[in-house]
Amino acid sequence: xxxxxxxxxxxxxxxxxxxxxxxxxxxxxxxxxxxxxxxxxxxxxxxxxxxxxxxxxxxxxxxxxxxxxxxxxxxxxxxxxxxxxxxxxxxxxxxxxxxxxxxxxxxxxxxxxxxxxxxxxxxxxxxxxxxxxxxxxxxxxxxxxxxxxxxxxxxxxxxxxxxxxxxxx
Amino acid sequence: xxxxxxxxxxxxxxxxxxxxxxxxxxxxxxxxxxxxxxxxxxxxxxxxxxxxxxxxxxxxxxxxxxxxxxxxxxxxxxxxxxxxxxxxxxxxxxxxxxxxxxxxxxxxxxxxxxxxxxxxxxxxxxxxxxxxxxxxxxxxxxxxxxxxxxxxxxxxxxxxxxxxxxxxxxxxxxxxxxxxxxxxxxxxxxxxxxxxxxxxxxxxxxxxxxxxxxxxxxxxxxxxxxxxxxxxxxxxxxxxxxxxxxxxxxxxxxxxxxxxxxxxxxxxxxxxxxxxxxxxxxxxxxxxxxxxxxxxxxxxxxxxxxxxxxxxxxxxxxxxxxxxxxxxxxxxxxxxxxxxxxxxxxxxxxxxxxxxxxxxxxxxxxxxxxxxxxxxxxxxxxxxxxxxxxxxxxxxxxxxxxxxxxxxxxxxxxxxxxxxxxxxxxx
Numbered sequence: 001x002x003x004x005x006x007x008x009x010x011x012x013x014x015x016x017x018x019x020x021x022x023x024x025x026x027x028x029x030x031x032x033x034x035x036x037x038x039x040x041x042x043x044x045x046x047x048x049x050x051x052x053x054x055x056x057x058x059x060x061x062x063x064x065x066x067x068x069x070x071x072x073x074x075x076x077x078x079x080x081x082x083x084x085x086x087x088x089x090x091x092x093x094x095x096x097x098x099x100x101x102x103x104x105x106x107x108x109x110x111x112x113x114x115x116x117x118x119x120x121x122x123x124x125x126x127x128x129x130x131x132x133x134x135x136x137x138x139x140x141x142x143x144x145x146x147x148x149x150x151x152x153x154x155x156x157x158x159x160x161x162x163x164x165x166x167x168x169x
Numbered sequence: 170x171x172x173x174x175x176x177x178x179x180x181x182x183x184x185x186x187x188x189x190x191x192x193x194x195x196x197x198x199x200x201x202x203x204x205x206x207x208x209x210x211x212x213x214x215x216x217x218x219x220x221x222x223x224x225x226x227x228x229x230x231x232x233x234x235x236x237x238x239x240x241x242x243x244x245x246x247x248x249x250x251x252x253x254x255x256x257x258x259x260x261x262x263x264x265x266x267x268x269x270x271x272x273x274x275x276x277x278x279x280x281x282x283x284x285x286x287x288x289x290x291x292x293x294x295x296x297x298x299x300x301x302x303x304x305x306x307x308x309x310x311x312x313x314x315x316x317x318x319x320x321x322x323x324x325x326x327x328x329x330x331x332x333x334x335x336x337x338x339x340x341x342x343x344x345x346x347x348x349x350x351x352x353x354x355x356x357x358x359x360x361x362x363x364x365x366x367x368x369x370x371x372x373x374x375x376x377x378x379x380x381x382x383x384x385x386x387x388x389x390x391x392x393x394x395x396x397x398x399x400x401x402x403x404x405x406x407x408x409x410x411x412x413x414x415x416x417x418x419x420x421x422x423x424x425x426x427x428x429x430x431x432x433x434x435x436x437x438x439x440x441x442x443x444x445x446x447x448x449x450x451x452x453x454x455x456x457x458x459x460x461x462x463x464x465x466x467x468x469x470x471x472x473x474x475x476x477x478x479x480x481x482x483x484x485x486x487x488x489x490x491x492x493x494x495x496x497x498x499x500x501x502x503x504x505x506x507x508x509x510x511x512x513x514x515x516x517x518x519x520x521x522x523x524x525x526x527x528x529x530x531x532x533x534x535x536x537x538x539x540x541x542x543x544x545x546x547x548x549x550x551x552x553x554x555x556x557x558x559x560x561x562x563x564x565x566x567x568x569x570x571x572x573x574x575x576x577x578x579x580x581x582x583x584x585x586x587x588x589x590x591x592x593x594x595x596x
Contacts, residue, residue, distance in 0.1 A: 026542050028542070065361075068358075071291055071307035094362050094391060095309065102309065158311065160314065163315055
């Protein structure tokens with residue numbers, strides 16, 4: 001298997017998932033990113049057990065405007081450090097998108113993706129080609145990775161790493 | 170081709186004749202963080218620089234303590250200490266400690282926000298500073314830390330849209346109701362990544378408080394920034410705080426007549442009625458009269474959206490019109506001014522005494538009930554009314570629900586103990 005191919009179980013979320021549902025304001029005082037996964041989706045009705053049950057490699061799939069709401073970077077860390085390798089969504093909210101890019105955390109824009117999966121379906125994502133497959137149903141579609149400057153920042157591993165690489169050029 | 174306000178602001182800050190969709194690096198005029206996010210920035214900066222780093226310009230960095238002010242958990246008190254000590258080491262003097270209030274409002278009052286500025290902050294409602302023509306944006310801690318190195322950060326030049334508002338508000342109706350209406354009309358993604366210019370006769374005569382309210386919930390429509398060109402009393406107030414330089418700045422960001430907008434909307438507020446964002450989303454909007462009579466357990470008036478003096482005065486006027494009736498014993502009522510300056514004015518006008526007599530808890534300035542980690546958190550099953558900007562399920566307590574309304578509707582509801590159209594009391 002190519003190392004750009006990811007396989008995992010799907011966790012499916014709706015439209016307009018705000019940051020309080022991803023990482024509740026109750027835990028904002030946390031400053032250690034590695035402590036954040038234990039609170040992931042605690043307030044999302046029906047997904048309260050996400051933090052306990054998520055396995056490294058599982059993939060978050062969501063509708064439009066994922067991560068709307070707060071500027072808290074916790075909402076990116078809590079998935080990144082839980083081992084969720086990529087988030088697929090119809091679209092991402094502005095600040096969530098920035099925070100993901102700035103952390104080199106992969107997100108794919110895939111309009112309609114939330115409708116193609118049910119919880120627990122097996123997903124295969126080819127990060128190079130953008131092909132997203134539902135191995136449970138056999139359906140597939142295409143997702144777009146970030147482009148332009150964001151692609152360069154992502155490739156560097158995040159904004160700080162990008163700035164460091166520019167400084168040494 | 171002419172330029173919109175955001176295009177002019179980004180042109181100044183980046184030195185580039187940037188077009189929509191371009192990615193540019195902008196000089197940051199002010200990089201701010203709160204007692205939420207701020208400690209994360211410090212920890213990250215110290216880690217990257219092995220505690221040897223110096224920020225690019227201590228004069229252009231500010232910290233505001235408003236998440237928990239004063240801190241009531243050891244964790245937050247420690248986080249605040251991290252910021253105080255870092256500021257001392259770095260020579261950062263703009264540290265607005267627990268006795269000041271909500272960050273954006275404090276920065277405005279201290280004359281630190283100029284039209285055309287590019288400002289970062291760890292608060293998704295930073296963009297309410299668009300109420301004076303600044304491009305302020307909420308970002309995560311990595312963005313703030315990145316800006317501390319060289320005083321720049323990256324932006325995508327957004328599409329611009331225009332919302333033109335005319336007409337005068339009827340009795341019991343205010344800018345918050347228009348905003349709620351707009352959120353309902355456009356939905357949670359209605360301003361997706363865009364900059365929105367608010368203009369028209371209603372905006373031109375609006376107070377700064379009303380302009381802040383309007384710009385404060387662009388985030389709830391997934392917009393990047395809502396911008397208003399300062400004029401009249403607002404411009405004078407701003408010049409009094411930030412100096413006459415604001416006049417040139419306003420001229421420099423005036424949109425060109427042939428600027429290009431992806432959408433232009435116009436509204437007349439004359440027939441608008443009191444509106445409510447119903448549980449559990451800001452864009453679940455109904456008329457207050459259509460949900461009137463619904464049970465509530467708590468009312469909260471305050472926040473960066475509606476915590477200015479004018480907002481609290483509007484609530485006071487409803488209380489006055491009721492003959493200074495006590496609030497319903499079944500409805501805990503909390504009022505939180507946005508800043509100490511606002512609180513002093515409320516004290517001077519005698520509002521605070523009247524509120525206390527009515528059985529209301531009047532608190533120190535802070536962000537208060539925007540999080541569940543604050544006084545007034547709701548237990549499961551309770552229903553609250555609030556003038557804050559978000560009512561996602563469980564936001565201020567697991568299993569609780571919240572209606573978002575204007576200060577007038579909130580106060581009317583507190584008095585009757587059920588959701589109440591303020592016109593029922595104002596007559």
